[in-house]
Amino acid sequence: MSLIESLAAGFALVGNIEAFLMLFCGLIVGVIGGAIPGLSATMAVALALPFTFSMAPINGILLLLGVYKGGIFGGSIPAILIKTPGTPASSATILDGHPMAERGEAGRALGMALYASCTADAVSNLALILFAGWLASFAMNFGPPEFFALILFSLTIIAGVSGESLLRGALSALAGLLLATIGLDLVYGTNRFTFGNPNMMGGLNFIAVLIGLFAIPEIIAMAWNPVAHLGKTRSLGKTRCTLADYLGSIKSILRGSLIGVFLGSIPGIGAAPSAFLSYSEARRTSKNKANFGKGEIEGVAASEAGNNGVAGATLIPLLALGVPGDVITAIIIGAFMVHGLQPGPMMFILNVDIIYGLFIGLIISSVLLLIVGSVAIRGFRFVADVPKRLLMPAVLVLCIYGVFAVNNNIFDVGVMLVMGWVGYLMMRARIPAAPFLIAFILGPLLEDNFRQAMLMSGSDPVILFRGPITWFFWALTGLTVFAITRSTLRKRVPLS
Amino acid sequence: MPDSTALNLRLGIASLLASGFLFFYAIPRFVSAPSNINNIVLSPLFWPYILSVLTALVGLGLIAVSITGEPEEDGFAEPGPMLPKWGRLAALALIMAATFLLLPALGMVWTSMLAFLATAFLFRTRHPVAAVICAVLIPLVLYGFFAHVAGVAVPQGNFVRLP
Amino acid sequence: MTYQRMGATIALCAGLAATGALAEYPERPINMIIPYGAGGATDISARTIAEPLGKAVGKPLVMANVTGAGGATGSVAAQNAKPDGYTMLFARVGSHSVNPAMKATLPYTLDDFRFVTVYEINPVACAVRAGSGIETMDDLIARVKEGGVSYASSGVGSLLHLAGAMVLKEFGVENPLEQATHIPQKGGGAAATAVLNGTATFLCTNSSAVASFVANDQLTPLMVTTEEPVVGFDAPTANELGKPRLNQLVGWTGIAGPAGLPDDVAAKWGDWMAQAVQDQEFLDTMQARGSVIELMDPEAANDFIEGQYKVFKALVDELGMRVEG
Numbered sequence: 001m002s003l004i005e006s007l008a009a010g011f012a013l014v015g016n017i018e019a020f021l022m023l024f025c026g027l028i029v030g031v032i033g034g035a036i037p038g039l040s041a042t043m044a045v046a047l048a049l050p051f052t053f054s055m056a057p058i059n060g061i062l063l064l065l066g067v068y069k070g071g072i073f074g075g076s077i078p079a080i081l082i083k084t085p086g087t088p089a090s091s092a093t094i095l096d097g098h099p100m101a102e103r104g105e106a107g108r109a110l111g112m113a114l115y116a117s118c119t120a121d122a123v124s125n126l127a128l129i130l131f132a133g134w135l136a137s138f139a140m141n142f143g144p145p146e147f148f149a150l151i152l153f154s155l156t157i158i159a160g161v162s163g164e165s166l167l168r169g170a171l172s173a174l175a176g177l178l179l180a181t182i183g184l185d186l187v188y189g190t191n192r193f194t195f196g197n198p199n200m201m202g203g204l205n206f207i208a209v210l211i212g213l214f215a216i217p218e219i220i221a222m223a224w225n226p227v228a229h230l231g232k233t234r235s236l237g238k239t240r241c242t243l244a245d246y247l248g249s250i251k252s253i254l255r256g257s258l259i260g261v262f263l264g265s266i267p268g269i270g271a272a273p274s275a276f277l278s279y280s281e282a283r284r285t286s287k288n289k290a291n292f293g294k295g296e297i298e299g300v301a302a303s304e305a306g307n308n309g310v311a312g313a314t315l316i317p318l319l320a321l322g323v324p325g326d327v328i329t330a331i332i333i334g335a336f337m338v339h340g341l342q343p344g345p346m347m348f349i350l351n352v353d354i355i356y357g358l359f360i361g362l363i364i365s366s367v368l369l370l371i372v373g374s375v376a377i378r379g380f381r382f383v384a385d386v387p388k389r390l391l392m393p394a395v396l397v398l399c400i401y402g403v404f405a406v407n408n409n410i411f412d413v414g415v416m417l418v419m420g421w422v423g424y425l426m427m428r429a430r431i432p433a434a435p436f437l438i439a440f441i442l443g444p445l446l447e448d449n450f451r452q453a454m455l456m457s458g459s460d461p462v463i464l465f466r467g468p469i470t471w472f473f474w475a476l477t478g479l480t481v482f483a484i485t486r487s488t489l490r491k492r493v494p495l496s
Numbered sequence: 497m498p499d500s501t502a503l504n505l506r507l508g509i510a511s512l513l514a515s516g517f518l519f520f521y522a523i524p525r526f527v528s529a530p531s532n533i534n535n536i537v538l539s540p541l542f543w544p545y546i547l548s549v550l551t552a553l554v555g556l557g558l559i560a561v562s563i564t565g566e567p568e569e570d571g572f573a574e575p576g577p578m579l580p581k582w583g584r585l586a587a588l589a590l591i592m593a594a595t596f597l598l599l600p601a602l603g604m605v606w607t608s609m610l611a612f613l614a615t616a617f618l619f620r621t622r623h624p625v626a627a628v629i630c631a632v633l634i635p636l637v638l639y640g641f642f643a644h645v646a647g648v649a650v651p652q653g654n655f656v657r658l659p
Numbered sequence: 660m661t662y663q664r665m666g667a668t669i670a671l672c673a674g675l676a677a678t679g680a681l682a683e684y685p686e687r688p689i690n691m692i693i694p695y696g697a698g699g700a701t702d703i704s705a706r707t708i709a710e711p712l713g714k715a716v717g718k719p720l721v722m723a724n725v726t727g728a729g730g731a732t733g734s735v736a737a738q739n740a741k742p743d744g745y746t747m748l749f750a751r752v753g754s755h756s757v758n759p760a761m762k763a764t765l766p767y768t769l770d771d772f773r774f775v776t777v778y779e780i781n782p783v784a785c786a787v788r789a790g791s792g793i794e795t796m797d798d799l800i801a802r803v804k805e806g807g808v809s810y811a812s813s814g815v816g817s818l819l820h821l822a823g824a825m826v827l828k829e830f831g832v833e834n835p836l837e838q839a840t841h842i843p844q845k846g847g848g849a850a851a852t853a854v855l856n857g858t859a860t861f862l863c864t865n866s867s868a869v870a871s872f873v874a875n876d877q878l879t880p881l882m883v884t885t886e887e888p889v890v891g892f893d894a895p896t897a898n899e900l901g902k903p904r905l906n907q908l909v910g911w912t913g914i915a916g917p918a919g920l921p922d923d924v925a926a927k928w929g930d931w932m933a934q935a936v937q938d939q940e941f942l943d944t945m946q947a948r949g950s951v952i953e954l955m956d957p958e959a960a961n962d963f964i965e966g967q968y969k970v971f972k973a974l975v976d977e978l979g980m981r982v983e984g
Contacts, residue, residue: 043697045697046698047647050706050710141856143858168504168507170554170557171554171558174550178518178548184728185815188540189762189815190527190528190530190764191528192544193522193526193527196764198731199727199732201732202726205727219615223585223588224581226620267848268849268852322872322877323848323852327697330698330699330848331698338947342870346875346876347875387622389616389621389623390626390630392615393612393613393615393619393630396611396615397608397611398638400604400608404650407726408648408692408724408725410600410651413595420592429507430503448845451537451538452843455842456809459535643721647722648723
């Protein structure tokens with residue numbers, strides 16, 4: 001079939017009001033689900049899955065994709081407004097988004113988050129349509145040694161989010177790495193720091209740690225000084241993101257989109273590391289470097305571009321190879337299978353109408369996201385006007401519900417509360433929280449891939465340098481470490 | 497708030513202590529490894545030991561910069577008496593502990609209502625009536641959403657069950 | 660032991676008293692724990708049966724994923740629940756026959772649960788990457804003897820972990836743990852990917868998990884462990900290869916309650932399940948995913964699981980695969 005015919009077949013499939021409606025509904029459900037901390041995009045997709053069983057395949061899949069994309073954007077709303085990431089992917093958005101809201105620029109931050117998200121989404125969809133086959137075969141070259149090198153490089157992000165002191169950032173990262181060792185050992189299945197508690201055998205729940213680290217310390221700080229916020233112009237939720245803002249950040253947005261596409265097409269990394277990498281790259285190259293972490297709009301743009309750039313790209317391994325890139329696409333693959341569709345190279349031949357229908361739907365979804373997102377921002381902006389001493393107890397209750405809902409486990413609520421005090425202590429000791437979080441995500445990946453590589457080679461470390469991809473990342477890591485060391489010695493990045 | 501130098505010194509000492517604790521006590525005791533591992537790099541103990549050594553190095557680094565580095569800006573002194581602040585922190589810790597312990601028995605809705613009220617009044621809200629209304633409504637609305645829309649098995653407790 | 664049994668008896672009496680007081684058993688929604696994550700085989704199976712099952716029960720079934728530690732976290736949640744029939748568990752081959760056989764430190768045993776049904780059997784298939792030069796089990800075994808063969812699993816104590824070792828052992832590899840390397844991954848999807856990208860040589864897993872890769876000619880199936888051939892898998896059965904003992908190596912999904920579950924509750928579940936599996940939509944969905952619907956009543960389910968556990972336990976002891984500590 002020629003491209004035109006394929007496109008026509010695709011249009012025939014999605015060219016009905018129902019398909020658009022499903023996409024639209026999906027986006028709405030996703031934005032709301034993403035905006036509720038703990039519910040997260042993953043759960044919203046899982047909840048929507050059973051509804052798709054009785055639909056036409058293309059409609060069902062578009063519904064789920066809508067939920068996915070909406071959810072990833074929706075997560076930035078509470079991240080900016082109440083410093084609680086709605087999805088793990090939006091934790092990088094907190095770094096600059098929340099300070100902006102504190103300054104009374106919630107509307108501006110949310111607007112930028114939306115525009116950056118939609119742009120990255122469009123870039124990501126284009127990459128999927130144009131380069132799916134190529135990127136997928138590239139991603140298949142990633143075995144444990146390549147992952148190890150990539151993740152080692154990604155850990156250099158820590159320097160970019162350490163704020164005033166590199167050493168305190170490193171300390172924070174080490175604490176995160178240590179905490180991530182809790183649970184059953186991957187290779188031998190033995191206990192590590194579980195103290196015989198079955199709830200700890202699965203490791204600490206990531207979302208509980210995340211929310212505990214960011215949202216709860218705010219509540220505790222309020223107990224320390226309930227009137228600290230008075231006199232600040234918080235309630236001005238009416239500022240907007242201007243075209244000048246958008247153009248000023250366009251470089252970071254595009255860079256973030258590409259980082260997202262790259263990391264999204266490799267199965268197993270996910271949106272959160274991508275957002276942080278995009279953020280730290282933007283910070284490294286921006287002329288407003290000093291303002292990052294204090295409410296720099298470019299930081300919001302970079303993080304949101306980084307996480308939404310992943311959304312379309314995770315479909316690359318899914319469609320081209322049948323390999324789910326993260327938890328959400330693993331659920332979406334279920335929807336394919338229920339309809340007897342088997343994602344993979346054959347699908348591009350057997351079900352080319354569905355593939356092109358999906359492509360068309362995806363392109364439209366970026367536009368629809370812009371509409372749904374604008375309405376959602378208007379709806380949620382009132383949160384910035386709620387008196388803070390009423391808002392904080394409400395955040396506490398919301399976090400309790402949300403964290404419980406992630407894994408239906410009361411223990412996780414305890415983890416969140418304890419992590420809240422850890423986070424508060426870190427705040428008082430001026431230890432940044434972001435390195436902790438990055439390390440908590442990347443640490444297990446680093447260790448697991450290292451040990452898998454050692455298993456592959458019979459403990460021969462040479463395997464870690466086995467091909468051009470590993471050399472590339474080793475070189476990149478070396479260069480970055482060198483650059484960090486040099487600027488530290490020149491006191492441009494303060495060490496202490 | 498201590499100034500940057502003193503802070504780094506304290507953090508450095510704390511990291512050294514933590515590292516020693518991990519290396520000599522916690523890791524050998526709480527990380528179990530099978531006895532028949534031929535290669536140390538594959539052992540479940542390998543990574544935790546590396547981390548504890550790195551913690552010690554960062555600790556030494558922090559101590560070094562606190563000795564050599566000139567103090568940057570002074571920490572800001574906090575105005576007002578300290579006692580009420582520590583008192584409120586302790587009270588919040590108590591509220592959180594009580595919330596966690598009451599959750600299984602009392603159910604999430606009722607516990608959240610109490611937690612909301614307690615924190616709102618701990619923060620001396622200027623809107624007591626609104627606080628009470630919110631304390632009742634927000635947990636109920638969240639319950640309705642999570643239990644009936646999202647289909648989550650919200651803990652109901654042993655006393656009053658909601659539909 | 661007597662102490663444990665006494666506890667069970669007391670729990671049973673308490674359960675009976677409770678059901679005595681509440682004349683009609685399901686008088687409120689029933690909480691169903693799924694010990695694995697959303698989108699996995701257990702989750703999809705559970706949510707598919709929940710639809711017709713909920714109609715049979717007449718009260719809503721609230722599905723709750725409690726994931727972690729290879730199904731142990733969710734299983735413990737069910738184990739510690741009141742045995743009143745309002746908290747039930749979707750048990751799976753990994754959490755309730757491989758894990759108990761392999762892990763000394765598991766916080767539960769099979770005696771802590773009462774199975775009310777097994778409703779789904781998943782054939783197991785072994786597969787290698789297409790173009791790896793391995794076409795048959797004999798090729799694979801020859802390659803193992805040369806050395807350097809590895810197999811992927813979804814983690815220590817998963818069905819895949821045991822299956823890889825069991826298949827090799829059955830095909831005459833003396834010490835599969837020494838002669839082939841086990842490379843654990845995080846989750847079933849990652850295990851299949853590891854074979855696709857050459858990290859591991861082969862894997863043995865539920866046929867549904869690799870069906871799409873086989874259909875797309877990305878993976879080559881070497882055999883299936885069932886007596887009957889599996890649709891879409893152009894590979895011999897274990898019986899055709901003369902290894903009928905491998906018939907024990909199948910995945911399954913069932914429903915269990917805490918140990919003290921009263922008899923009448925268990926009986927009710929038997930009736931409900933008999934009704935639920937008649938549902939045509941359920942049957943179609945499950946068969947499209949490659950499952951065999953085979954309903955067992957409470958007794959048959961207990962015998963089946965106990966039998967599989969014993970086979971696995973014997974193998975684990977023989978190979979020294981037990982995880983201590």
